Amino acid sequence: MQISGVSLIAGRAGEKTGPQFAALNPTTGEALGPAFFSASEQEVTLALEAAQMAFVAWRRSSGAERARLLHTIADRLDAAAGELAARAQLETALPEARLKGETQRTSNQLRMFARVVEEGSWVEARIDSALPDRKPLPRPDLRSMLQPLGPVVVFGASNFPLAFSVAGGDTASALAAGCPVVVKAHPAHPGTSELVGQILSESIKGCGAPNGLFSLLFDSGFAVGQALVEHPLTQAVAFTGSRRGGRALMDIAARRPHPIPCFAEMGSTNPIFVLPGALATRAMEIASGLYGSFTLGAGQFCTKPGMVFVPNGKQTQDLLAELRRLTQQSAGFTLLTPAIAANYRRSLQERALSGSQATEPTAPAGSLCSAAAALLETDFDTFLQQPGLSEEVFGPATLLIRCDGREAMLRAAEGLEGHLTATLLGTEEDLAASADLIAVLERKAGRVLFNGYPTGVEVCDAMVHGGPYPASSDRRFTSVGTRAILRFARPVCYQGFPQASLPEELRDENPRGILRMVDGITTQDPLKGSA
């Protein structure tokens, strides 16, 4: 595949007229060819008008048609895994194995949504059949099911150039729901974005689906993203990134003449609570587990544990000494962009001033993106006095907070903002004694873990990758797992409709064989007594 540097609008190449920018190799600090051209305001409108036209057709597409498209994209991504990893490695400095694994995660995600829509029960069909003899008033026949919202604007994330970017979970779930997608490419990996965009466009053509189902727009700044969210045809927004960026989009979406849902996953500090039994029995194992988790992907995971509460106890010093040793010995890291690296360094400096003790190896020589791991330590009182310490540091750093006793842990938990995850490391006895702590953490996080590390986000039915603000914009939804499709769908009710005019999913005979709630009972059976 060739990288052309222009936006892709409903299967056609965009113009070479807008402001230019280049991808940067974080390892060398050098610009990568070719030049990329920002989309124009007119191209924003073209993309959304094409999306709206595609929506009118695609919203009525069958589960099988949608599944075929998703499978086609998945297969083509897999076939291009080497090519994608090669470019993504240049643009992100992430290792090849990780990038190939991420491509597989991305294609698996697409296949998972293909299964969901092919099976079909996700539409939550409900039928309340007519009760013509009910007194005082008869009940009409009422049937409802989920239907797609319309064009969705997706913002690619910097830290997962495949799984949370152009063909990532947001795009997969929106297409599965029946929504066209306009992606604003992340400028940190424009080449990878274009390659994936070409795969999407070619897949759409190959399946005979409407071209307007997908567009990819480049931008050197913020104008294109803002115009996309403001455009009257946009019906929903999905974003993964910083709190500042997410909140800006939330505010634009809420201020529109016709406000639209904006699901922003804005990362979090993902507290870990080390419980006394675990500390007593496996301090060294916890040290190495923590180190592995907070430095995974150079600490650039939304679920990186950035805050670890450890009870003061006999083995606390063992755990700390081992963590310091691992941190001190760590090789250097290369972060995704100079801006991320600069933010990382500034955050560490701020924390140094706030009285936390730092273990940092000498920063490695290298480009503007080079960074060293950092272990920060403080006590509970200092932590309470410095609210800034609980904020996310994006990069390979974590903060260890020494606590005296259970009460301090409970108080720390009560004081938490919303997080994507909260983790307990303990024995089963620890956990049984921690019902109060669990009860607090359930309110504070989308996912609560026991004896695991939060950096792995499984893509499955039960996953929740969201959480109370500021972890996400709306804790009622998730951006990972099959539930993610619910962000882009709405119930529509049909009253008194003859069979022939109903969507298939709502007809008496249940031709799709889906699970439906019929007169209060969930069943795959046809509606009884129907003619």
Place this chain on the structure above:
Amino acid sequence: MQISGVSLIAGRAGEKTGPQFAALNPTTGEALGPAFFSASEQEVTLALEAAQMAFVAWRRSSGAERARLLHTIADRLDAAAGELAARAQLETALPEARLKGETQRTSNQLRMFARVVEEGSWVEARIDSALPDRKPLPRPDLRSMLQPLGPVVVFGASNFPLAFSVAGGDTASALAAGCPVVVKAHPAHPGTSELVGQILSESIKGCGAPNGLFSLLFDSGFAVGQALVEHPLTQAVAFTGSRRGGRALMDIAARRPHPIPCFAEMGSTNPIFVLPGALATRAMEIASGLYGSFTLGAGQFCTKPGMVFVPNGKQTQDLLAELRRLTQQSAGFTLLTPAIAANYRRSLQERALSGSQATEPTAPAGSLCSAAAALLETDFDTFLQQPGLSEEVFGPATLLIRCDGREAMLRAAEGLEGHLTATLLGTEEDLAASADLIAVLERKAGRVLFNGYPTGVEVCDAMVHGGPYPASSDRRFTSVGTRAILRFARPVCYQGFPQASLPEELRDENPRGILRMVDGITTQDPLKGSA
């Protein structure tokens, strides 16, 4: 029961210090005793702090406990139906039979949610069991279910003093979800609100549930409502009322440091499309059906049909003549408040200036709340030129638009904003020929009706009472029917938890016997292979 005129805060009487206001008898225009006292800012905080305390306990309550409370409230409402109707009639001028029916609807709604939470499957439990041998990485055990959001602020609506007010669908669904409720009473029926509030408080005491589960606050203006939505402990808002009021609350909710979901149902014009076959075969029947629907409850229904598209045809004049006759002969109406009546009259005057022909009987003598029915007529071209004509007029008026042919109807449909409902009146042949029109209306409304009138909103599983903005703030939800509970719940995921520390709904043996998605299969069975 005695009406005291003070707010009810977690089971205790509020203070008599705030600005006073009185209920008004719309029939006589006279003030009704006693005086009501606006809540103070401190009382807002007291109510929400009590709600938060109650939440910590109530979120863990069983379905049976919640059902018991909901049944108790329902039984007590039924027992007080006569007393409630007597006061509500004085405050709203709605007829006794309607108010008694509305009490029954209210108690039935509470019982419906009792059934939902007692059965328990509404929590959408999902289990992905561990795959320890999976390559390259094992899958941890992941389980998720819906849990309550926290304290919910509910705004009573003026037009349904029982079913959409203090113990209405918002309160019922929030309590069922496990959320405490703070109601801002609608000042148009404060006495009815207090009586229902007392029933709620007594029911909570009788069930031994936490007092903070419910508070009722009065206000003569907007300060209390604004303070409630701004309060950091508030986790969601539910509102039924005007577009202006709903948008104001949406904006406050979105601007908070920690934004929260605000479900506002803001009414709509509920277009009706009369199709040629129906016009040819039953013009007179349609005239009387339309008249009945647009004047029901003095036209003060969110689902009142305020816009009727009729094809020009042989029978158009018959339909119009009959509608004019019915309108001309109608007795006077008494609207809920002087402000509603003044708005109604102003809206009709504006429409008269915009070139629509009006049929209005002489306005009846009476109070400031008196109003006459109005039939407005215009042609399609005028309708297109005057966008204001498509806005809601709250009161017993409708606008009939004569259209030339199918194309005009389709164009009218494409131009619609979001509505709660859209209705087709036709023969089955009409409907079969209207697939394109249906496809447009599905995108524009939460509920699409065939050969019915939208003013009846059935309370059932399949109902959708919502719709694209400005009909509601978020078309992904409904405020009527069992789905309404989903507004107040969020998924929480547990990873790697031992059985004993999981909520009952997620344990292997499925002690509640609920439907769960287990490894992709929906089942009531216990998890297989569990020890």
